[in-house]
Amino acid sequence: MTIEIEQPRVGLSKIAVSKTHGEDSPYFAGWKAYDENPYDEFRNPSGVIQMGLAENQVSFDILEEYLEQHAEEASWGKKASGFRENALFQDYHGLQSFRKAMASFMEKIREGRTKFNPDRVVLTAGATAANELLTFILADPGDALLVPTPYYPGFDRDLRWRTGVNIVPIHCDSSNNFQVTPQALEAAYKNAESMNIKVRGVLITNPSNPLGVTIHRSTLEQILDFVTIKNIHLVSDEIYSGSVFSPTEFTSIAEILESRSYKDCERVHIVYSLSKDLGLPGFRVGTIYSYNDRVVTTARRMSSFTLISSQTQQLLGSMLSDEKFTGNYITKNRERLRNRYEKMVGGLRNAGVECLEGNAGLFCWVNLSPLLESQTRESELAVWEAILHRVKLNISPGSSCHCSEPGWFRVCFANMSEKTLEVALKRIQSFMEERKITSG
Amino acid sequence: MTQTNPIRDPEDETRRPVSPTGGRTGMRLIVPLQGVVQGRGGLILGSLIPCALFYFLQFYLKRHRSPPPPASPSSSNLPELARTSSRSNLTSRGSMGQARVSSRASSIAKPNDSPYYIGLDRASEDAYDELENPNGVIQLGLSENRLSLDLIEQWLSRNLNGSILGGGGGGLSMSGIATYQAFDDGLWELKVAMAGFMSQIMGRAVSFNPSQLVLTSGATPAIEILCFCLADPGHAFLIPTPYYPGFDRDVRWRTGVELIPVHCRSSDNFTLSITALDQAYNQVRKRGQKVRGILLSNPSNPVGSILTRETLYNLLDFARDKNIHIISDEIFAGSIYGSEEFVSMAEILDSEDVDRNRVHIVYGLSKDLSLPGFRVGAIYSWNEHVLTASKQLTRFCSISAPTQRLLIPMLSDTRFTQEYIETNRKRIQSMYDLFVAGLEQLGIKCAKSSGGLYCWADMRELIRPYNEKGELDLWDKLLNIAKINVTPGSACHCIEPGWFRCCFTTLSKKDIPLVIERIRKVVETCKPPS
Numbered sequence: 001m002t003i004e005i006e007q008p009r010v011g012l013s014k015i016a017v018s019k020t021h022g023e024d025s026p027y028f029a030g031w032k033a034y035d036e037n038p039y040d041e042f043r044n045p046s047g048v049i050q051m052g053l054a055e056n057q058v059s060f061d062i063l064e065e066y067l068e069q070h071a072e073e074a075s076w077g078k079k080a081s082g083f084r085e086n087a088l089f090q091d092y093h094g095l096q097s098f099r100k101a102m103a104s105f106m107e108k109i110r111e112g113r114t115k116f117n118p119d120r121v122v123l124t125a126g127a128t129a130a131n132e133l134l135t136f137i138l139a140d141p142g143d144a145l146l147v148p149t150p151y152y153p154g155f156d157r158d159l160r161w162r163t164g165v166n167i168v169p170i171h172c173d174s175s176n177n178f179q180v181t182p183q184a185l186e187a188a189y190k191n192a193e194s195m196n197i198k199v200r201g202v203l204i205t206n207p208s209n210p211l212g213v214t215i216h217r218s219t220l221e222q223i224l225d226f227v228t229i230k231n232i233h234l235v236s237d238e239i240y241s242g243s244v245f246s247p248t249e250f251t252s253i254a255e256i257l258e259s260r261s262y263k264d265c266e267r268v269h270i271v272y273s274l275s276k277d278l279g280l281p282g283f284r285v286g287t288i289y290s291y292n293d294r295v296v297t298t299a300r301r302m303s304s305f306t307l308i309s310s311q312t313q314q315l316l317g318s319m320l321s322d323e324k325f326t327g328n329y330i331t332k333n334r335e336r337l338r339n340r341y342e343k344m345v346g347g348l349r350n351a352g353v354e355c356l357e358g359n360a361g362l363f364c365w366v367n368l369s370p371l372l373e374s375q376t377r378e379s380e381l382a383v384w385e386a387i388l389h390r391v392k393l394n395i396s397p398g399s400s401c402h403c404s405e406p407g408w409f410r411v412c413f414a415n416m417s418e419k420t421l422e423v424a425l426k427r428i429q430s431f432m433e434e435r436k437i438t439s440g
Numbered sequence: 441m442t443q444t445n446p447i448r449d450p451e452d453e454t455r456r457p458v459s460p461t462g463g464r465t466g467m468r469l470i471v472p473l474q475g476v477v478q479g480r481g482g483l484i485l486g487s488l489i490p491c492a493l494f495y496f497l498q499f500y501l502k503r504h505r506s507p508p509p510p511a512s513p514s515s516s517n518l519p520e521l522a523r524t525s526s527r528s529n530l531t532s533r534g535s536m537g538q539a540r541v542s543s544r545a546s547s548i549a550k551p552n553d554s555p556y557y558i559g560l561d562r563a564s565e566d567a568y569d570e571l572e573n574p575n576g577v578i579q580l581g582l583s584e585n586r587l588s589l590d591l592i593e594q595w596l597s598r599n600l601n602g603s604i605l606g607g608g609g610g611g612l613s614m615s616g617i618a619t620y621q622a623f624d625d626g627l628w629e630l631k632v633a634m635a636g637f638m639s640q641i642m643g644r645a646v647s648f649n650p651s652q653l654v655l656t657s658g659a660t661p662a663i664e665i666l667c668f669c670l671a672d673p674g675h676a677f678l679i680p681t682p683y684y685p686g687f688d689r690d691v692r693w694r695t696g697v698e699l700i701p702v703h704c705r706s707s708d709n710f711t712l713s714i715t716a717l718d719q720a721y722n723q724v725r726k727r728g729q730k731v732r733g734i735l736l737s738n739p740s741n742p743v744g745s746i747l748t749r750e751t752l753y754n755l756l757d758f759a760r761d762k763n764i765h766i767i768s769d770e771i772f773a774g775s776i777y778g779s780e781e782f783v784s785m786a787e788i789l790d791s792e793d794v795d796r797n798r799v800h801i802v803y804g805l806s807k808d809l810s811l812p813g814f815r816v817g818a819i820y821s822w823n824e825h826v827l828t829a830s831k832q833l834t835r836f837c838s839i840s841a842p843t844q845r846l847l848i849p850m851l852s853d854t855r856f857t858q859e860y861i862e863t864n865r866k867r868i869q870s871m872y873d874l875f876v877a878g879l880e881q882l883g884i885k886c887a888k889s890s891g892g893l894y895c896w897a898d899m900r901e902l903i904r905p906y907n908e909k910g911e912l913d914l915w916d917k918l919l920n921i922a923k924i925n926v927t928p929g930s931a932c933h934c935i936e937p938g939w940f941r942c943c944f945t946t947l948s949k950k951d952i953p954l955v956i957e958r959i960r961k962v963v964e965t966c967k968p969p970s
Contacts, residue, residue, distance in 0.1 A: 016829040282841030309840035310813030
């Protein structure tokens with residue numbers, strides 16, 4: 001018979017036991033429900049349709065076609081020592097050819113309106129790592145970044161968990177389509193001050209997640225003025241820049257800087273990734289583009305913890321340098337996303353559901369406040385649960401995006417086939433009709 | 441087409457010129473402004489005279505300077521390095537002042553002042569090439585294994601037609617490779633393959649459970665994640681010296697965790713003694729600081745020794761007694777030579793029923809499989825909480841999907857991996873034998889070692905004075921005169937000066953005579969006068 005001896009439990013860090021990873025929020029609970037009962041057109045037609053994942057599956061075939069036709073790109077290069085050199089390459093500067101390719105791809109997305117210097121491109125294993133890295137570099141534990149609400153739920157984890165940095169929200173509401181205002185910026189800053197928290201920067205996502213809207217040029221100018229006056233940093237996460245339906249509607253912060261002759265640009269840093277625009281989240285390709293030499297140097301060194309596989313750099317480098325391919329891909333991708341969006345919005349309208357007018361991204365910002373019993377977070381979550389468990393759609397409630405107005409939901413449309421989208425829209429229509437009958 | 445804003449490394453400003461022999465000279469150039477600032481005696485008198493006095497003072501001091509006390513390698517007197525970046529042409533400095541970076545970043549942004557990094561840079565900037573650059577620097581400072589990549593190349597061409605995408609079969613199926621990694625901590629098939637590979641590497645003396653594996657983009661983030669999980673800022677890990685210079689960065693940078701050295705000496709071949717461990721532990725506790733664990737490398741880097749079974753048991757007892765963790769970095773487990781058998785911490789735990797929550801193993805494919813570029817590392821733990829937290833943290837450092845797809849069939853091909861492991865060991869053994877024999881010809885002996893991609897060379901008789909300064913002088917001569925980059929013991933926190941780590945697996949057999957010859961030139965000048 002063995003006797004159970006109580007061993008003293010060996011200690012773990014605060015980080016290991018903290019809840020800052022936010023994995024208890026509905027954002028993640030919805031995923032769980034999907035994982036347990038995933039929709040499949042044939043095998044599980046009544047399963048949960050995942051509409052909470054901002055992934056782009058509409059343009060895979062273009063990538064596949066390219067790789068099929070360009071077999072040398074799918075090899076280790078023509079040199080006999082290609083594999084060997086690649087396998088040994090672990091320089092945190094990254095392959096120069098790949099950095100060049102990333103810079104040129106970013107330029108292409110902005111239709112050549114700005115230039116990007118490959119020497120300012122720092123590579124990381126995904127934008128998640130890029131955002132965390134920048135936070136480590138720009139802020140000390142206890143400091144804060146100001147972030148406009150609603151924002152990507154992952155930021156709570158990515159910006160705060162290991163860094164010990166706080167997020168202080170810049171509140172935006174539907175009265176002006178959730179655009180950032182100078183008053184909101186100032187209020188957030190004062191809010192931080194009143195809590196004795198030092199603000200180190202503003203972090204915007206442009207185009208916005210979850211709104212699916214590009215930030216107006218004038219707003220960008222105001223934000224840049226604000227950070228300049230406060231002498232803080234500006235991080236512009238432009239991960240959806242290639243998913244703007246019409247290229248002329250997107251203004252990158254880089255363009256604003258250029259129009260100001262790069263005066264005082266050292267406070268600005270751009271984050272980019274191939275996860276959304278190119279639909280390759282599994283490849284783990286992110287970048288930090290900084291106008292600040294010191295940040296570039298520091299970020300490079302810190303990227304040792306999050307390097308991109310040299311194999312992946314090799315594979316994507318030649319593909320992204322092919323201007324014909326990238327031009328074609330970007331155009332087609334935009335078109336397909338716009339079509340999806342219009343289908344989505346049309347279907348929702350037929351069901352009597354309104355959304356924010358969007359022009360970018362892989363999702364709609366949908367207004368379900370008429371369905372709420374009371375304009376409270378609890379009511380919103382009740383509606384979310386009903387939609388998850390009865391309509392079998394996983395969508396993201398605005399409260400998990402820290403939206404101050406209850407009733408808004410982010411609904412993704414690009415991570416599924418068109419057929420599946422149609423099924424989802426039908427389910428929404430039935431649900432809305434039911435509600436009308438029961439309440440009418 | 442001109443690119444604007446090429447970057448300039450801010451560290452350029454702090455570098456100072458130095459004489460070729462690397463002696464501790466170098467005039468400090470400071471522009472004194474106090475005269476102008478004080479505004480006394482007019483601009484000319486107020487500024488010129490203080491300037492002049494200042495310069496004369498510097499000149500006088502330089503002439504009459506007494507030998508400086510032994511300094512850490514962080515002094516600025518080491519050879520200036522050409523940086524690859526060029527001048528920035530940013531036109532404005534900003535009227536409102538520059539937004540500062542965090543203090544974490546400031547400490548990191550300081551120049552790479554360790555000879556470990558300086559040497560690596562030099563060797564890569566002026567890399568030896570038999571034909572193109574025969575007078576270049578031969579790299580013996582990077583523990584990289586180039587001996588067996590041909591075997592991998594052959595496997596790739598046999599199995600994947602040399603395709604970079606892998607994945608088995610002709611079809612590319614981007615949607616399989618590309619889509620969201622619901623499992624940031626690695627595809628299940630890769631975990632299974634890694635677990636099997638690790639078992640093979642360690643002689644099949646222990647089997648690894650794939651569900652206790654967390655895969656990361658290299659061993660570097662694996663170590664950091666463990667530190668984040670096991671310790672809070674200000675806590676400490678005990679670490680036997682000499683140790684891998686990279687740990688100073690990997691363990692301490694962002695975590696705020698400290699490393700407390702437990703010194704090992706040549707008198708017992710740098711063996712870790714529990715007494716020394718205990719002493720170090722008590723000293724730390726007296727200071728009011730918390731020790732959270734012990735960080736080991738086994739096989740050790742830079743010495744190359746293997747921990748005996750008995751030592752492993754003693755370490756586990758010690759850890760239990762103090763209720764602390766053990767991190768065992770076993771990244772060189774497959775790179776052993778000689779007759780000693782490698783015993784993993786996992787093997788020890790296998791025979792123990794209780795209290796496994798405190799042991800965590802780090803592994804990776806950078807050394808044993810020569811694939812540092814692919815970024816493949818692993819945490820293996822028995823602690824559920826650590827596994828859960830680590831899994832969530834891999835979102836910052838996941839292995840790239842095409843790389844996972846490529847490795848699954850490779851690591852699962854156990855006939856190939858077995859052949860690779862055996863052949864690779866034999867090749868490391870031959871290189872070791874040749875290299876160590878070559879050093880012996882010069883009268884340089886190496887510490888007894890059984891693993892790793894390097895040897896630990898005893899050059900104590902060649903340094904003058906017998907201290908860190910003398911060691912760095914020799915290192916400098918080896919780098920600049922012999923054009924060989926080796927890692928001095930001080931960069932590894934070795935308490936005895938005069939030891940150097942020499943990696944030999946980046947060489948081919950015919951390079952060895954050249955390397956020995958170059959070292960001989962410097963050695964001759966260092967021999968004590970008879």
